[in-house]
Structures are given as structure tokens and as C-alpha cells.
Amino acid sequence: MLTAAKNSCLYRAFSVFVYRGNKMLLQKRSAEKYHSGGLWTNACCSHPRQGEELSEAVERRLKEELGVRMPVEELYSFVYRAQFENGLTEYEYDHVFLGEYDGEIRLNEEEASEIQWMDMDELAEDLWKNPEKYTAWFLIAAPQVLRRFKA
Numbered sequence: 045m046l047t048a049a050k051n052s053c054l055y056r057a058f059s060v061f062v063y064r065g066n067k068m069l070l071q072k073r074s075a076e077k078y079h080s081g082g083l084w085t086n087a088c089c090s091h092p093r094q095g096e097e098l099s100e101a102v103e104r105r106l107k108e109e110l111g112v113r114m115p116v117e118e119l120y121s122f123v124y125r126a127q128f129e130n131g132l133t134e135y136e137y138d139h140v141f142l143g144e145y146d147g148e149i150r151l152n153e154e155e156a157s158e159i160q161w162m163d164m165d166e167l168a169e170d171l172w173k174n175p176e177k178y179t180a181w182f183l184i185a186a187p188q189v190l191r192r193f194k195a
Contacts, residue, residue: 052125055091057136058102059181060116061189062087064146066164071109071156073179082157085179086186102141111150116143119189126180140185142192164190
């Protein structure tokens with residue numbers, strides 16, 4: 045871990061985006077989460093455990109959060125810092141993954157209260173019109189992911 049200003053540590057994280065056709069899978073974070081509860085975000089996100097390969101962590105969390113196994117590809121990464129209303133600060137080096145999936149999903153209700161498949165054009169517009177509905181990292185990552193689907 046790298047130490048940053050204001051005693052925040054930079055943590056490795058990942059965000060998985062899942063699509064089928066022209067729809068993106070979103071999850072609404074559980075209201076019980078320690079930050080960003082009740083906000084919409086990408087299908088799955090987390091942190092690798094100490095000594096765990098990033099690919100292993102992604103596979104583990106897809107199974108734990110959504111009950112799925114699927115191939116994903118890493119698209120890019122970015123660094124962000126967000127301060128939350130409860131006083132926590134997140135400073136993360138976030139790896140963004142993308143995969144296609146059209147099967148059954150078994151939502152882990154400790155992680156998310158609901159899921160939805162949202163049309164990508166509608167999502168792009170809603171991110172711009174209603175950013176308060178979405179997590180900080182999703183607002184950064186989603187536009188770049190959505191651009192991959194524009195012809």
C-alpha cells in the first residue's frame with residue numbers, strides 16, 4: 045500500500061461490469077453497507093485479499109455476490125479518491141473488468157438489495173441527469189465502459 049496525503053492509503057480494488065445485448069447489469073448496494081448504501085453501481089466490486097491474484101478475486105466475488113461464473117477481460121484501471129457522508133475516505137487503484145452474461149443470477153442480499161438490467165443509452169443519460177443515484181467509482185468508470193459499445 046502507498047501512503048497518500050491526509051493519511052489515506054491507496055488500496056487495490058476492482059469493478060466488474062456485466063452486459064447482455066445492449067443492457068448493463070446494475071446492483072443497488074445494500075443499505076447496510078459501510079458507505080454508499082442504497083446507491084446503484086456496477087454488477088460487482090471488491091478488493092483482492094492479501095496474496096490473492098486479481099483474477100482469483102474477481103472470480104471469487106462474482107460467485108459470492110451474484111452466484112455466477114463467467115469470463116471477464118480487464119479493460120483499464122484508474123485511481124480515485126472519494127469522501128463519504130459518514131467521514132470515510134476511499135482512495136483506490138481500481139481495475140475495471142467487463143464480461144457478457146445471460147444466465148441466472150443469485151443475488152447476495154448482504155451485498156445488494158436489488159439488481160436491474162438497464163439499457164446502455166438510458167444509463168448514460170441517467171448518469172448525467174441523476175448522478176446522486178450512483179456510487180463515486182461508477183460515475184468515473186461507467187462512461188468509459190459505455191463508450192466501448194458506441195459504434
